[in-house]
Structure formats: C-alpha cells, structure tokens
Amino acid sequence: MNDAGTSVAIRVLDIDSEPLTYDGKEYYLVKHEKGVTPLQAQAKDIQQLLDLKKANPNDWEPLKQENVYLNVRVTPEVTKGRRGSKTVHIPAVLIEAFTRQYRKGTLLPTEDSVPLDFLHYLTLTSFINRLLETGVTLFVFLLALVSFYSAYRRVRTLKEEYEAFDKEFPRYTQNMKALLMDADFNDPKLKVLVKDHKFVCYNKDFRVIKLREIRNVEVRRQKAKSSVTYAIDFAFGGNKNVNIQLKNRPENVRQLVDYLNEKEGTKISLPFQW
Structure with a gap:
C-alpha cells in the first residue's frame, strides 16, 4: 500500500x-x-x-x-x-x-x-x-x-483531481471543512468555490481548475423537455476543455459570473435572458 x-x-x-x-x-x-x-x-x-x-x-x-x-x-x-x-x-x-x-x-x-x-x-x-x-x-x-x-477513465480522472487538490491546497488535505470557511467565494447551492485563483467544483464531478491558465469561459443555459440547467465551460490551450454542470439556480449562477468577471478578470457574457 x-x-x-x-x-x-x-x-x-x-x-x-x-x-x-x-x-x-x-x-x-x-x-x-x-x-x-x-x-x-x-x-x-x-x-x-x-x-x-x-x-x-x-x-x-x-x-x-x-x-x-x-x-x-x-x-x-x-x-x-x-x-x-x-x-x-x-x-x-x-x-x-x-x-x-x-x-x-x-x-x-x-x-x-x-x-x-x-x-x-x-x-x-x-x-x-x-x-x-x-x-x-x-x-x-x-x-x-x-x-x-x-469506468477506468472515470476512476483515473477522479484520482488525478484528488491529487491536484492535494497539491494545490496542501493545508486543507486533512481539514477540507476549513476551505469552505476560507474560500474567497463559495456557493453551497452550486457546490463551487474559488480560492487563490483556483476554481473548485465539489459536486459529483469533482474538479480543480487554475483560473489563470484558462483562455476562455462561457456559461450556457440548457433546456430539456420540462427543465432548465446551466453549464460552465472552461477552454484551455490546444483542444483541452472542461465542462461543469450547474443546477438550475439562475441567481446563484449570476452571482458566480459576476464574481469571476470582477475578481478573476474573466469576460463571461450571458447570451440569454434570465
């Protein structure tokens, strides 16, 4: 072991x-x-x-x-x-x-x-x-x-994300509750937070993203038969893209977008009406 x-x-x-x-x-x-x-x-x-x-x-x-x-x-x-x-x-x-x-x-x-x-x-x-x-x-x-x-790819990706988290946030490895308190931005409804220019999604698709390495960010609204969801897409250099699904909480999504634009220098536009 x-x-x-x-x-x-x-x-x-x-x-x-x-x-x-x-x-x-x-x-x-x-x-x-x-x-x-x-x-x-x-x-x-x-x-x-x-x-x-x-x-x-x-x-x-x-x-x-x-x-x-x-x-x-x-x-x-x-x-x-x-x-x-x-x-x-x-x-x-x-x-x-x-x-x-x-x-x-x-x-x-x-x-x-x-x-x-x-x-x-x-x-x-x-x-x-x-x-x-x-x-x-x-x-x-x-x-x-x-x-x-x-299935193998999903296990490998999850392991890589845990390793990335431990590398980027070593002081919170054994005390992750403290990260919620120390985060620069935290939304428990969307299950996302931002700390030290790093975006962490802690829903079922756990991700750690360095915001200073992204080329572009977009937020999309997705309509199904009787429901609406949102997604945030991070584009890096080359063909690397990361898609994160967000819940149908438009006000929370708006607050997240406002924070990223104001504090992290992103230029997210919202081509849809709330």
Whole structure:
C-alpha cells in the first residue's frame, strides 16, 4: 500500500463481514488486488459490499465479478512530524487484533495470495464528506458503467483531481471543512468555490481548475423537455476543455459570473435572458 494521505482506487474482491471494534471505530478486513487491508468504516457505508458477501458467503472472492471499486485514503502505522516527532495511528494492540481477526475470518490466503497488511488501514474518501467532517464515510466511486474502458477513465480522472487538490491546497488535505470557511467565494447551492485563483467544483464531478491558465469561459443555459440547467465551460490551450454542470439556480449562477468577471478578470457574457 502507498503511504500516508494518498488516495487510491481499489477493486474489492472480498470482505470479512464481521467487524472488529476498537476505540469506538469499526474495521472490516477487505481483500483487493494488492492484498488484504483493514478498512475503517461503518456498516451502513459499505452495505452493498456486505449484502454481496451475505448472498455468497462461501464463494472464493465473491465480489470479483461485481467490479466494485472504492476510492480510499491510506493511513500508515506511524507518521513522522517535525523535529523527529511521531504519531502512532495503529498501536500494537490493534495490530494484534487485526491479526486475530484475519486468522479466524474468511480471507485466509491461498499459496499465491498476498497476506494481511496490518501496517496500514483504509478510510473511504468523498470530497463532500471530507469538507463537512461528518465522520460518515461513503462510496466515492462504484463502477456501474457497462463499458470497462469508460469506468477506468472515470476512476483515473477522479484520482488525478484528488491529487491536484492535494497539491494545490496542501493545508486543507486533512481539514477540507476549513476551505469552505476560507474560500474567497463559495456557493453551497452550486457546490463551487474559488480560492487563490483556483476554481473548485465539489459536486459529483469533482474538479480543480487554475483560473489563470484558462483562455476562455462561457456559461450556457440548457433546456430539456420540462427543465432548465446551466453549464460552465472552461477552454484551455490546444483542444483541452472542461465542462461543469450547474443546477438550475439562475441567481446563484449570476452571482458566480459576476464574481469571476470582477475578481478573476474573466469576460463571461450571458447570451440569454434570465
């Protein structure tokens, strides 16, 4: 497993449905393509995995054919701070508990399997959940697309956007709620914010955009049979374009456009009537 703070997508092959409780938190042993690692989560947040396991309790790797992917953040046993200080995330007693749970559970390895990784644990990651710090972990991404190729591209894009966020906002990586408070502009209805000339969309299509690198911005109104939505298009050099869908909240969209034009120097025109 990668080290502290990294977000990765894992393909779940199996799960031990019996949780291990320690210090008020629940851990489930999850088997994935790189081995077996404890996952810190509540049952309600991984109910689909538990239901799939319950339906096929005796099968070997019963979740493999379901193509279930989780976006998770990796926490190591120990992290080092400044001046040689250390923070222990997995104490010895918890390592022993992981090992006992593994030995009595259903995920024991075959000869060619990777054994238990007790030096790391996983947590589910979701941008909105990390912002609100509710402690409620959710699936960030569940592959439900027919085409494996399109599903793979979406996982890769999401991972790249998380990495871009961690790079551009390192001080908010572990405390995203603070970013809502510190943002230069924030609209919780549209789920967009601007901070330090960077546009962040935190709806289901999570994006981080450097406003000083864009060539052009346009806002469009899209009409369907009985509904209206809005979209904002960012054009970069070459053929790179990023499209973000916005809710039908015209006043909020107008405020966003006014802010971008006034504070970020964009020249967005609105070729439609409100």
